Structure formats: C-alpha cells, structure tokens
Amino acid sequence: MILTTPLYASNNVQMVFTPTVSHPPISTSALKPLLFPLSFHAMATKTRKRTRSHSFRKLSIVASATPNESPFSAPEQDKDLQRKGPDLPTLWRRFWKVAAPYWSSDDKVQARLQLAAVFALTLGTTGISVGFSFLGRDFYNALANKDQEQFTKQLLYYLGGFAGGIPFFVLRDYARETLALRWRSWMTSYYMERYLKNRTFYKIQSQSIIDNPDQRIVDDLSSFTGTALSFSLTLFNAAVDLISFSNILYGIYPPLFAVLLVYSLGGTAISVFLGRGLVNLNFLQEKKEADFRYGLVRVRENAESIAFYGGEGNEMQLLLQRFKSAFENLTKLLISSRNLEFFTNGYRYLIQILPAAVVAPMYFSGKIEFGVINQSVSAFNHILGDFSLIVYQFQAISAFSAVIDRLGEFDDVLDNSSNQDISYSSEEISVVYKDVETLSLLQSNGSMLLDKCDKLLDIENLTLQTPKSKTVLVRDLSLVVKKKDHLLVTGPSGSGKTSLLRAMAGLWSTGKGKITFYIEDAKETQSPISPDMTPSEVINTERTDVELGMFRYGKNHDAFFLPQRPYMVLGTLRQQLLYPTWGEDPLPFSVNAKSTGSLPFLMQAPQTEYAGEKPKKPTLDDLIRVLEDVRLGYILSRLNGLDKTYEWSSVLSLGEQQRLAFARLLLSKPKLVLLDESTSALDEANEAHLYKLIEAAGITYISIGHRRTLLDYHNKILHISTIDSDSSLPNWHLKTINQDTTNNAAKLIL
Numbered sequence: 001m002i003l004t005t006p007l008y009a010s011n012n013v014q015m016v017f018t019p020t021v022s023h024p025p026i027s028t029s030a031l032k033p034l035l036f037p038l039s040f041h042a043m044a045t046k047t048r049k050r051t052r053s054h055s056f057r058k059l060s061i062v063a064s065a066t067p068n069e070s071p072f073s074a075p076e077q078d079k080d081l082q083r084k085g086p087d088l089p090t091l092w093r094r095f096w097k098v099a100a101p102y103w104s105s106d107d108k109v110q111a112r113l114q115l116a117a118v119f120a121l122t123l124g125t126t127g128i129s130v131g132f133s134f135l136g137r138d139f140y141n142a143l144a145n146k147d148q149e150q151f152t153k154q155l156l157y158y159l160g161g162f163a164g165g166i167p168f169f170v171l172r173d174y175a176r177e178t179l180a181l182r183w184r185s186w187m188t189s190y191y192m193e194r195y196l197k198n199r200t201f202y203k204i205q206s207q208s209i210i211d212n213p214d215q216r217i218v219d220d221l222s223s224f225t226g227t228a229l230s231f232s233l234t235l236f237n238a239a240v241d242l243i244s245f246s247n248i249l250y251g252i253y254p255p256l257f258a259v260l261l262v263y264s265l266g267g268t269a270i271s272v273f274l275g276r277g278l279v280n281l282n283f284l285q286e287k288k289e290a291d292f293r294y295g296l297v298r299v300r301e302n303a304e305s306i307a308f309y310g311g312e313g314n315e316m317q318l319l320l321q322r323f324k325s326a327f328e329n330l331t332k333l334l335i336s337s338r339n340l341e342f343f344t345n346g347y348r349y350l351i352q353i354l355p356a357a358v359v360a361p362m363y364f365s366g367k368i369e370f371g372v373i374n375q376s377v378s379a380f381n382h383i384l385g386d387f388s389l390i391v392y393q394f395q396a397i398s399a400f401s402a403v404i405d406r407l408g409e410f411d412d413v414l415d416n417s418s419n420q421d422i423s424y425s426s427e428e429i430s431v432v433y434k435d436v437e438t439l440s441l442l443q444s445n446g447s448m449l450l451d452k453c454d455k456l457l458d459i460e461n462l463t464l465q466t467p468k469s470k471t472v473l474v475r476d477l478s479l480v481v482k483k484k485d486h487l488l489v490t491g492p493s494g495s496g497k498t499s500l501l502r503a504m505a506g507l508w509s510t511g512k513g514k515i516t517f518y519i520e521d522a523k524e525t526q527s528p529i530s531p532d533m534t535p536s537e538v539i540n541t542e543r544t545d546v547e548l549g550m551f552r553y554g555k556n557h558d559a560f561f562l563p564q565r566p567y568m569v570l571g572t573l574r575q576q577l578l579y580p581t582w583g584e585d586p587l588p589f590s591v592n593a594k595s596t597g598s599l600p601f602l603m604q605a606p607q608t609e610y611a612g613e614k615p616k617k618p619t620l621d622d623l624i625r626v627l628e629d630v631r632l633g634y635i636l637s638r639l640n641g642l643d644k645t646y647e648w649s650s651v652l653s654l655g656e657q658q659r660l661a662f663a664r665l666l667l668s669k670p671k672l673v674l675l676d677e678s679t680s681a682l683d684e685a686n687e688a689h690l691y692k693l694i695e696a697a698g699i700t701y702i703s704i705g706h707r708r709t710l711l712d713y714h715n716k717i718l719h720i721s722t723i724d725s726d727s728s729l730p731n732w733h734l735k736t737i738n739q740d741t742t743n744n745a746a747k748l749i750l
C-alpha cells in the first residue's frame with residue numbers, strides 16, 4: 001500500500017483531523033491483487049485511527065485566552081450563524097501571507113534545501129510506483145501464461161523492488177515531517193514575537209479583537225505547516241502521477257480518458273456543492289473547543305475563589321454550556337461530513353470495475369494480454385485519484401481553509417497592531433519620552449527650552465474617555481511630577497484612577513492630551529533627538545518618539561508599574577525577583593544547539609532592549625537582602641531557597657505577593673513608580689515600612705489608594721471626582737499635603 005499510494009497513504013498526522021478516508025481506494029495500486037488482504041486491513045486500521053484521532057482532536061481542546069464576554073450569549077451565537085466563510089481570493093491571499101515569510105527568512109537556505117530533498121524523494125516514489133505498475137503487468141502475464149520461470153523471476157523483482165523502494169517512502173515522509181516541524185518552529189517564534197511586541201496581546205485581550213490567539217499559535221500553526229506541505233506535495237505528486245500514468249492509460253485505450261475526465265469534473269462540482277458549509281463549521285469548531293478549554297483553564301486558575309464561593313454548580317453549568325456549543329457544532333459538522341461521505345464513497349467505488357469492463361473486450365479478442373487489464377486498472381485509478389483530489393480531500397481542504405482563515409485573521413491583527421503604533425491621531429493620548437540629557441544640552445546651547453531636568457512626568461490637558469462609549473472619565477488634567485514628589489491619586493471607585501495609570505503606561509489611548517516622561521541614560525538608544533537639533537526639530541521628532549513610546553516604555557528602567565493584582569510569573573523565586581528587568585541568561589547558541597539539536601530561532605529569545613544602560617544584575621546576596629528588606633526572608637527556608645518552582649500565586653498570600661512585587665521594584669530601582677493599590681492587602685505597619693523603603697531608595701512614586709494612612713507617605717494629592725455630564729469643568733483638583741495637617745487633608749478627601 002505504501003508503495004502504490006505514496007502521498008495519501010502516508011502517516012500524515014496533520015491530515016488526521018478529517019474523519020474521511022482521504023486517500024483513493026487501495027485498488028489504485030498496481031499491487032492490489034497481491035496485497036489486497038493486507039492493504040484492506042491496513043486501510044481499515046488507518047481509517048479507524050483517523051476517526052479516533054479526529055474525535056480526540058475535536059474533543060481535546062487547546063489552551064486559549066478568550067474574550068471576556070461569554071461566547072454563548074444570543075448575539076454571539078447569531079454572529080456565529082451569520083459568519084460567512086471567506087471567498088477564494090481572500091483565502092488565497094491569507095494563505096500566501098501566512099506561508100510566504102518563512103521561505104525568505106533567515107532560515108531560507110535550510111528550508112529550501114530540505115524542500116528540494118522532499119520533492120526529489122516524492123519524485124523518486126512516483127517513479128517507483130510507475131515501475132511497480134510495469135512489474136505488476138509482467139507478473140500477471142506470467143501468471144496467466146502459466147510461465148513458472150518468468151513468474152519466479154517477476155516475484156524476485158517484486159521483492160527486490162520492495163526492498164529498494166520502501167526506504168524512499170519512509171525517508172520522504174520523515175523529511176516532510178521534519179521540514180514541517182522546522183517551519184512550525186520558525187512560525188511559532190515569529191508569531192509569538194509579534195504577539196508579544198507592542199503590547200498586541202493586551203490590545204487583543206482588552207478589546208476582544210479575536211478569539212483564542214493562543215489556540216491559533218499552538219494548534220493552527222501546527223496544522224497549517226503540516227497540511228500546507230502535504231497538500232503541496234500531493235499536488236506535485238498528482239501532477240507527476242498524471243503525466244506518468246496518462247501515457248500508460250492512453251497507450252492502452254484513449255477513450256477511457258474522456259470517461260475519466262467527465263466523471264472527475266462532475267464529482268468535483270458535486271462535492272464542492274455538498275461540502276460548501278464545512279469551512280465555516282470547521283472554523284467555529286476550532287473556536288468553540290478553544291472556548292471550552294479556556295473555561296477549564298479558568299477553573300484551574302481560580303480554583304481557590306471558586307472553592308470559597310462553592311461555585312462548582314455554576315462552573316459545571318457554564319462549562320457544560322461551552323461543551324454543548326462545541327458538541328452542537330460538531331454534530332452539524334458530522335452531518336455535513338456524512339452527507340459528503342455518501343457521495344464520495346459512491347464516487348470512489350462506482351467506478352472501480354469500469355476500466356476492466358472497458359478493456360476486457362480487447363483482452364477477449366486477444367489484442368492485449370491479461371497483465372494489461374491490471375495495468376489499466378492501476379493507471380486508471382492513479383489518474384482518477386489525481387483528477388479527484390478535491391473530491392477525496394474535500395473535508396481536509398475545508399478544515400485547512402478554516403485554519404488558513406483563522407491564521408490569516410490573526411496575522412492581519414498582528415500587522416494592524418504594529419501599523420496602529422505608527423499612525424498618529426490628534427484625537428489620541430500621546431505618550432512621549434524625552435531624553436533629559438539631550439534637553440539639558442539644548443538649553444546650554446541657548447535654546448528656548450526650559451530646564452526640565454528635575455521633571456519626571458508632565459501631563460498636559462489630558463482627557464480620558466472609555467474606549468467604546470467615549471464617556472469622559474477625567475477632563476482636562478494637567479500636572480507635573482518632579483523628582484521626590486510623591487503623588488497620591490484618590491477618588492470614588494470607577495472615577496478613572498486606574499485608567500489614568502493605564503494612559504501613562506501607554507495602555508489607554510482613548511481621549512486626548514499629552515503625557516511626557518523625562519528619562520535619563522538614553523544615550524545608547526537610537527534616540528531621534530540629537531544635540532545638534534534646533535528646538536523646532538526636537539518638537540518635530542516627538543512624533544517619532546511617540547511611535548517608539550509604547551515600545552520603549554516597558555524597556556526603560558526609569559518608570560515601573562505595579563498593578564492592582566500582583567503578577568507572579570511561572571518559574572522560581574529567583575525569576576520572580578528578577579522579573580521583568582532581567583531574564584535567564586541564554587546559553588550561547590552553539591552550546592545549546594549541539595546539546596539539544598534545537599534550532600537557532602528557538603534559542604535566541606529577543607533580548608529586552610533598554611532605553612539606557614540596563615541595571616546591573618543582582619547577586620545572590622542582593623536577592624536575599626531584598627527579601628529580608630521586604631520582610632519575606634522567611635520564605636527562603638520555607639520554600640527551599642531561590643530555585644524551586646511553585647504556583648506562586650497559590651503558595652504566597654496576597655500580601656506576600658505584594659511584598660514580593662516591592663522587592664522587584666527595589667531591585668530595579670526605577671526613577672518613578674506607579675503603584676495601583678499595591679499595598680491594599682497589607683497591614684498598616686508593613687505598608688508604612690514598604691513606603692519608607694522606596695522613599696529611601698530615592699524612587700518617586702505615584703500611588704492610587706483609598707486608605708487614609710497613605711496620606712502620610714505622599715506630599716501631593718490628586719482627587720478625581722465622578723464626572724458631571726452637565727458640566728464642562730475639570731473633575732479633579734490637586735493639593736499639596738502638609739504633613740502637619742494630614743488630618744485636615746484627610747477630611748478634605750474623604
């Protein structure tokens with residue numbers, strides 16, 4: 001079987017997601033009469049395997065991050081029903097856009113060489129199939145002529161052919177799968193890089209742009225690379241096969257061609273008609289399964305909260321709802337597949353006796369020998385298989401189209417995300433980074449710029465709005481934060497305090513106004529501002545700075561952000577402490593690659609770029625000291641040192657996680673830190689201790705908080721009130737806190 005149905009019969013895991021027997025029947029083989037019992041068994045086993053794998057794949061859902069809203073709300077379901085599959089040109093454009101980059105990437109030499117090898121091996125296997133067609137003919141001629149000597153000779157040839165041919169088939173499959181894996185690895189690294197760049201992952205999640213990006217990276221990329229290669233080879237093989245076997249068939253009986261052509265074209269049209277809904281159903285299946293899996297992941301991540309609430313019943317209901325949705329779609333998919341199967345099976349088996357029936361009269365009249373009947377059946381089935389690719393592979397094609405559609409959509413989002421950073425609209429909040437050193441130089445050159453060196457942050461006429469409804473949260477805010485200013489932001493819940501910090505971090509762009517950070521040590525970056533520029537040139541370069549703004553923010557150690565919920569990375573205590581300023585030291589590629597046989601693009605994680613010089617990596621003593629400083633020294637002995645991995649958000653209390661976040665902060669020593677209720681889980685003594693520590697470290701901080709005790713650690717207070725839609729006045733006021741009259745100030749804000 002392997003020898004005669006080279007591509008279809010290959011053990012191609014990527015094609016497993018269709019339950020169809022996606023290869024032509026075994027009778028295409030020149031060896032059919034010899035191998036039938038074995039082949040039939042093999043095919044039946046393979047079919048069962050495929051079906052099992054299909055069910056497994058359909059029920060084993062990939063990890064995902066789904067949009068916040070439930071995918072099962074009525075509008076969402078309507079959206080699913082209304083969803084139209086992409087048209088052919090869009091599908092082709094997306095396929096090309098997703099597939100092309102690898103073949104012109106850094107790895108192109110290796111990629112092209114391996115591809116050439118795979119094509120050469122495929123060519124070899126087709127040649128072997130043709131050879132077997134002739135061997136089969138002579139073998140049956142010998143049998144029919146009762147020529148024992150010839151029969152033995154042909155049998156030996158056959159055995160020799162097996163021995164010589166099998167390695168070609170095995171190596172072709174191995175080479176193809178290795179190349180698919182290499183391609184997938186490159187694509188995974190390429191997509192992950194773009195997903196994590198420019199905070200695209202945040203935009204996708206916070207604006208619910210597309211569903212389950214992680215499923216697209218894990219599963220769709222794997223399917224795409226494997227299937228794209230298989231299909232290309234199938235097409236190539238079909239073309240070569242067609243040329244080789246057409247000669248044979250044409251030589252035997254030309255009219256058979258005409259029958260074949262009409263039959264396969266008609267079959268293709270009918271299967272396209274019957275299977276037209278499959279692309280959409282496959283697309284939705286991927287999504288629904290990923291949604292279900294994500295529901296399960298959320299139960300794992302929020303196990304404690306669910307257990308405290310006793311929310312198992314509700315969770316079960318929500319999960320069942322998600323599974324039901326996947327189940328219902330899969331049921332529709334199975335019905336569509338079944339209807340298509342009725343046709344494809346009929347199509348496949350109806351024609352089996354035709355070639356023998358057509359050429360038999362020539363045999364009876366003695367024009368051809370018996371072996372030629374076998375050869376004509378074989379050639380006919382090869383050509384029919386080549387012409388009927390769409391019929392045989394329709395379900396695989398529709399599943400592949402869904403994968404192309406999902407990946408293309410993802411690719412477009414990733415591209416748009418990088419382009420959005422370049423677009424500059426006056427109706428957006430702009431975050432600008434200015435190099436303090438350059439500005440000082442300009443001033444000494446006699447320019448008009450004022451001394452801004454002691455400024456860390458300047459907010460000018462900032463109006464914050466919610467993304468979709470454009471409700472104003474904060475109106476026309478202007479303030480300056482200088483070194484050693486400690487600003488407390490207060491206000492009722494929902495007034496927009498966190499949104500203000502998000503805007504500073506470049507995560508919130510709806511509204512208008514300008515936020516300027518003054519950063520130091522930017523001399524090693526390619527700052528667009530140079531000392532020889534005039535002030536107007538500097539102002540003009542600000543746009544470029546804005547473009548780089550979001551990219552730079554996370555990378556300059558002058559500003560640091562502690563979110564409301566401490567984030568614990570997957571890893572050891574050491575990694576928690578070093579995050580996000582320092583990572584693991586990558587081993588030199590040569591060492592790693594040699595020891596693991598891995599690929600260069602998997603070894604070289606992009607290094608974090610810094611606006612200035614990266615702070616020196618803390619030593620072991622520094623790490624231990626900082627843990628002692630934040631009063632967490634005891635966890636070292638309790639949790640077996642710095643290098644054990646735990647689920648940190650479960651093994652540490654919320655207050656401990658908040659202290660750990662302060663330890664990170666103290667190690668990174670930024671100039672400015674934005675603290676969003678970062679001590680909310682701590683007792684007052686620990687809170688006071690941490691604030692004293694960061695003040696002693698010379699870090700300027702802006703905090704959000706509701707606690708009265710926070711007044712003691714700040715010298716300015718910005719109070720944001722709930723917006724009054726009837727008024728056009730600003731809804732904030734800024735006051736200096738006089739520590740002697742803290743109680744009065746407290747009265748003022750509470």
Ligand SMILES: Nc1ncnc2c1ncn2[C@@H]1O[C@H](COP(=O)(O)OP(=O)(O)OP(=O)(O)O)[C@@H](O)[C@H]1O
Binds near residue numbers: 468494498
């Ligand atoms: N992504 C979003 N899309 C639409 N509205 C949002 C979004 N994020 C926040 N909001 C809304 O913006 C308002 C301000 O939210 P924000 O988180 O800034 O409030 P806050 O003052 O920090 O509240 P709290 O003190 O309760 O933390 C809220 O009404 C919130 O519902």
